[in-house]
Amino acid sequence: MSLKLRLTVQSPRSFRLRLRYVPEDGVLPIPYPRAVLGGLLAIWGLLLAVPYLPSVGFTQATQPTLAVQGTVMATPDLPLPWPQSIAVDADRAVSARFRSRSTLDGILRGAGVSGSDLGNLLDVVTESINVRRIRPGQEYQLYFDAAKQLIGFRYQFERQTAWFVARRDAEWVATQVAIPIESRASYVSAEIADSLHRSLAQFAPSNAAVADLVAKIGDIYGWDVDFQYDLRYGDRLDLVVEERYVEGKFIGYGEILAAEFQVNGRTLPVVRFRDPDGIGSYFTPDGESLRRAFLRSPVKYSRISSRFSNRRVHPVTGVARAHRGVDYAADPGTPVQATADGVVLEARYGAEPGRYVKLRHGGSYSSIYMHLSRIADGVSPGSEVRQGQVLGYVGKTGNATGYHLHYGLLQGGNYVDPLRLQFPAADPVPSEHWGRFVAQRDDAMQRLQDGRATRAAAIAGGGL
Ligand SMILES: [Zn+2]
Known part of the structure; x- marks a missing residue:
């Protein structure tokens, strides 16, 4: 048995003290009386609000403001x-x-x-x-x-x-x-208890804001983390995210500027890099891209109906044989995307695969898309396709029982499981932007560090 005290002051609307009594069989949170904290919060809010009166507006003068503001975002005082x-x-x-x-x-x-x-x-x-x-x-x-x-x-x-x-x-x-939109950076530190969504819910002001934050995290880490299977109790996500305000009122999240995900024994730091054209993307601190050369799935809004295996009973022939790809069940006509840049090798009809497209990619990869109802215009042998380009539409041509896409991936001529492969990374930070990247990276990582230090100080200095 153990007793845990936790003070969380990282976000403007979160000011929680939790007394945790942890029996062997689980966690039992006991909410601490908040009256004392309410008083502190009011004073805090007033102190913070004074320099912001012009923009905060009189009606919101006592609204609690970002607790770690001093350590992060410098909003210019115009x-x-x-x-x-x-x-x-x-x-x-x-x-x-x-x-x-x-x-x-x-x-x-x-x-x-x-x-x-x-x-x-x-x-x-x-x-x-x-x-x-x-x-x-x-x-x-x-x-x-x-x-x-x-x-x-x-x-x-x-x-x-x-x-x-x-x-x-x-x-x-x-x-x-x-009235301008004010952007402030906020440090959020979430310990994963059951789901990412619920762990973040205590920080975000509304369900919509949580959903938005979770989607942003999914976009960043989608290549590296399977949110359904990888998360473990006690995993931790630290991030610095822009919060947008109009006159002191939260209106939504902006970009995630930096994050560090400790998941299932791995530590995955990322920073956002804004190139001179204003386009943002995420890289590791070493400048490696998080975007992979391959999309994880060629069909949006689908579900996996059959996984890769070396041996299974075919639903039509009844013969046991390998399933060298992944089936995605989807509505007829759903667009099928190229999972990576490449050149069309084959685009035609075959008795088994039905209407299909096969692509050759850089490196040692090729991919195949089967049972299409139709092949998209301009997709013919020799033509170049871009990642995400529509190759055709989901159908059930050839040897198929229902509407689905059979997606196969080959590495060096051998079929591999697309869901298990560690894909090669997309391009790293271009060398001409390196200086710019380093400046942004160091700034973002510093904010993450400051957030952590403030949090540690809050826990240690809480007098509790
Ligand atoms: Zn299949």
Whole structure:
């Protein structure tokens, strides 16, 4: 038996303390009272929010902010243009929502504006803002100076656009303000308990965000990790991911900048490299690509109906013989993709394979795609194809019982199991980009290290 204490403070919305009592037969998490933490969090949030008031907005001043922010992303502090600067200088801000019976006149009158000043303000507001688009429930803000005089009115009509009406000298001026998306890097460290999805769920603010993060991780590690079979209890995933905010409100994840996956005894670090054209891809710290020269599967949205084997009973002939490929059951007409760049060797009809395409690839590989209903236009012997290019469509021509693709892969003329092969890697970082890569890599790895150090310090210094 053992007792574990765990403090997790890596993500803006995650602030968890877990007391874990671990009996021999499993893990029993006991939630720790969060009231104490709530107090700490509020202070923390306020401290962090102060320098961000301009962009965070008054309504979110007490929203908890990224705990490890100091160690990661440097969001440039841009001087605020007029009229937002007025909001920053405001002595007081009031946020409210339009109700079904509110009128602008009533709202502004209630804010203490009267006489010709009110008339002028209403003119400016109604000239600029399409008041018919205002719906009950939408928010507006009123800004006051120290003398309790109204100096600004804000109405946000889209997530990234707001109207700002502010007093400038003696006049009211309306300006449409574009609200920028702020990107912050966040360190996430997840210990795999049962599934990757559930392990990440404690960090992400919504189910959609978790699904998005899991998909991104799948894209990066899909070549190296079988998420169904490789994960073990206690495996660990550390990553630095961009989080996108509009005025302090989380709107979704951006790119994963760096990650390290400890899975089933292996450690797999990756960093994202953005080339001069702005195209991002993932490499190991040595500059090797994670993208393999072969796609794992030639058919999207399919299921494996028969695996590679050296001996099995054929469903049609009843004769025991090897199955030298993988069958993918899919709807008729589903596109079949070339799993790698290559040249078409054969594209024709045969009694056994039905309509089929055979490709020769670089190195020692060739691949074959059988039982097609149709071969795609332009796919004929001698023509070049690119990875992902559609070669034909799923059918059941030749010796096939149902709609499926039979996919075979040959290495040096021998059939090999496409699901077990360690494929050769795609091209490494081009030498002309090496300096750029190293700079980005070192920055990304540093962020990962900083995140880890902060986490370790949080655990050690938690006073618990
Ligand atoms: Zn087959």
